Amino acid sequence: MTVIDTRVSLLDELMVDGVLSAACPSRVVLDHISSKWGVLVLVALAERGQRWGELRRTVEGISEKMLASTLRTLEQDGLVLREAQPTIPPRVDYSLTPLGQELATVLLPLVGWVARNASRIVGD
């Protein structure tokens, strides 16, 4: 049985160190995901694809403006798929792209941990 240093190997294997350099492009993406609403929208869509109005209700407290801009940047990042039906009234469905689902795989454990430990942290 081989025991290795968990912390160091994690960083090495995950090649995380580059993030700390100012030029790393991941900083941009990190900002998008953590733009206050980014995580929540991704989590909502990870549960199931939804229409605009549904999302607005699912992600409590988000304004129309923020939902719009959040969805736009996530779509540009290739994480969210936007499908508009040219009907009247219009119907637009949002869902995660394969890339977005990949992200959800590592994002959900984080959000889950936070949700479970939030009360402990914030000390209600």
Added chain:
Amino acid sequence: MTVIDTRVSLLDELMVDGVLSAACPSRVVLDHISSKWGVLVLVALAERGQRWGELRRTVEGISEKMLASTLRTLEQDGLVLREAQPTIPPRVDYSLTPLGQELATVLLPLVGWVARNASRIVGD
């Protein structure tokens, strides 16, 4: 062989859905972690405990003010441990608490994924 819906079960098991309600305390923690510098400081400390000056250099681009306030909120959240030696000149060491290391366990995979896919996303 039993096949289950990965997405739904993930959400259920992780009890992530509560995050979407406006009153959920996890939103506060989520904000702290994703406060532009929060993730980076946590990643830096996940690699190894560091002194103030080291952190300042490790997390490229962070200002003194932001490093100070980020460390303060993370300390209040119980994620970061601050150890000050009463020497002259002063020496202060920062490291992750057990809780912070737990968080790192789920945070590093996310950051790692983003780092590896950032160029694909941002489309350099």
Added chain:
DNA sequence: CAGGATCCTTAGAGATACTG
């Protein structure tokens, strides 16, 4: 060395009203 205290600037974010 490790911060506090200040001042200043913007982008993020809210509210409201309007439209194809």
Added chain:
DNA sequence: CAGTATCTCTAAGGATCCTG
């Protein structure tokens, strides 16, 4: 229904100087 267009404003963030 699914947004866009404005307007406004706070608070995150940056730069600089100061100190035990």
